[in-house]
Structure formats: C-alpha cells, structure tokens
Amino acid sequence: MKLGSLAEVRRPRPRFGLVGAASSSLEGQLTSFFAFGVKGAWYERSNTASLFQDSTGISSVTAPGQMLGLGLSRDQGGGRGAQLVSSPNVTGVAIGGPSLTTYTVGSGMVAGRFYEISATVSGYGGSGDLGFSVASFPAAQGGSRLQSNGIMRAILPASGTSIILFSRAGNTANFSSVSVAEVPGNHQIQATAGLLPIYQTTPKRLVFDGIDDALSTTFPASLGSNCTVGRAIPGTGAVISSGVTIGTTFSDSVTSCALLIADRSLSASELALWTSYLNQQSTS
Numbered sequence: 001m002k003l004g005s006l007a008e009v010r011r012p013r014p015r016f017g018l019v020g021a022a023s024s025s026l027e028g029q030l031t032s033f034f035a036f037g038v039k040g041a042w043y044e045r046s047n048t049a050s051l052f053q054d055s056t057g058i059s060s061v062t063a064p065g066q067m068l069g070l071g072l073s074r075d076q077g078g079g080r081g082a083q084l085v086s087s088p089n090v091t092g093v094a095i096g097g098p099s100l101t102t103y104t105v106g107s108g109m110v111a112g113r114f115y116e117i118s119a120t121v122s123g124y125g126g127s128g129d130l131g132f133s134v135a136s137f138p139a140a141q142g143g144s145r146l147q148s149n150g151i152m153r154a155i156l157p158a159s160g161t162s163i164i165l166f167s168r169a170g171n172t173a174n175f176s177s178v179s180v181a182e183v184p185g186n187h188q189i190q191a192t193a194g195l196l197p198i199y200q201t202t203p204k205r206l207v208f209d210g211i212d213d214a215l216s217t218t219f220p221a222s223l224g225s226n227c228t229v230g231r232a233i234p235g236t237g238a239v240i241s242s243g244v245t246i247g248t249t250f251s252d253s254v255t256s257c258a259l260l261i262a263d264r265s266l267s268a269s270e271l272a273l274w275t276s277y278l279n280q281q282s283t284s
Helices: 023-035 268-281
Strands: 007-011 040-044 090-094 101-104 114-126 130-133 141-146 150-157 162-167 171-182 198-200 205-207 215-218 224-233 237-246 249-252 258-262
Touching (some): 023 040, 023 268, 114 130, 130 150, 224 268
Antiparallel strands (some): 007 237, 040 258, 114 171, 130 141, 130 162, 141 150, 198 205, 215 249, 224 258
C-alpha cells in the first residue's frame, strides 16, 4: 500500500540491550497501550501461536519455509470471547445434500469478526466431506474437513449470524463439543495461495516477495489520517512512520519481524516503548 509522504523515524538499536525494560515488560506495556482505547493492530512474528499456514487457521506455522495465510493480532489480548453455542451436542443428524444443521447464535455473531469453531465428530456414516460454513452452503465454506470421526477446527471471519455444519454427500454423524467463540483482534489474512509470505527464522520474520505477496487487515472503521505504523526490520531495527492515512483496510507487504499500527500519534514515552520493542523483535 502506498502511504504517501510520511514523517519517518529511524531509531538505532540500544548498544547495551533494551533500555529500561526486559522483553516481557515491553510486551506488558504494549498490552496496556492497546487496552486504553487505541485502535490498531499488533503482529508479532516470534509468537508462532498466532501464525497459521492457511487462511482458515487449521495448520500452525512450526518451521521456517512455511507459508502464512493467517496472522492473529495481539492488540486485544489474544484470548477468546464468550461461548456462543448453547446446545453443543447433536446426535444422529443427517446433513447430506441440501439438509443442513445450522447453529444460530443471533446477534452474538457479528459479520467481519473472526471466530474459532470446533466440533468432535463420531458415528460417521456415508461418504463425502464434513465441514463448516459461515454463510449459506456452499459459499464461504472453510476450515477443517473430515471424512471420518475426529475433530474439526477452523478460525473464520463471519459473514452472518449462523454457523453451519455441512457435508458434500449424504452422511449421518454425531457432533459433540460444538464450540463457537470470537477471536478478538484485527487479524491479517490471505486466501490466495500464490500471494502468501514465507516464515523464516534468525531472526523470526515474514518474508514478502516484493511483487504481489500481501496480507490484508480489515478494520471495523477507518483509522484516519494521523496513524502511526512501526516495523521491526531485520538488520535495521525499528522503523516508525507517523501521519499515515489508513482507511478500513491495510495491506502489509514489507518483510519484518513485527508490525504495530495505532490510530493516533505517539507521545515521547510511547515512541520510546515502540522503539525498544521493535529493536528487540528485529533480532529475536
């Protein structure tokens, strides 16, 4: 994304380690920074628990050289929201063809937000895939698919208020421990296989090809014209840009070890915090 004319701040790495705080303390301060009304995002490439090889959050990133299709943001704590399914067990349900079992969670599921969805399958009979959909079958289907007993799991952006269990052919299956819970945060996603960045280590970073690789973030509302964007650039350290205009979407295509986005300018102490954290991440 072309940002236009920016006031860019490059801060050298401290010569004798981090200034005034250990790594855990820096993360705690960033958690507090985002907890007090700041809108934006916090992507940390050294935190592999937030990185997935596919856009539906099935396979975690575990080794260098793997592609990344979903990166969870830490700006809202990285936890899970309230359980939205009140009746988690369904037995003997035939869900073949057009007959679908739908879990409606009403206003509790909001379009555009991400949800972790899981279910345990037993008593499988028939043929064809079992899986999830966040809209009318067969559109927007995704997540773990099974043709046997086991656990299905996915992280998907909702397009409505319902989650649907689907199958491609006539099956009978029992679903237990069905769970739908929000994954709060402004997450990065890329569903097109040819546009995925690559995870590498030493330091831990996402490598974009500089041509068309990109991860996209969709925000609930425009962030405005006075945003701050900070990156941990391997071999350079913290690169922080102010006065950035960001609407409802942000495209990330820059190789970095961490990325911070805020909807406002930073105070001197906040700038120092971002600088120390990004410098630390650029060598992790």
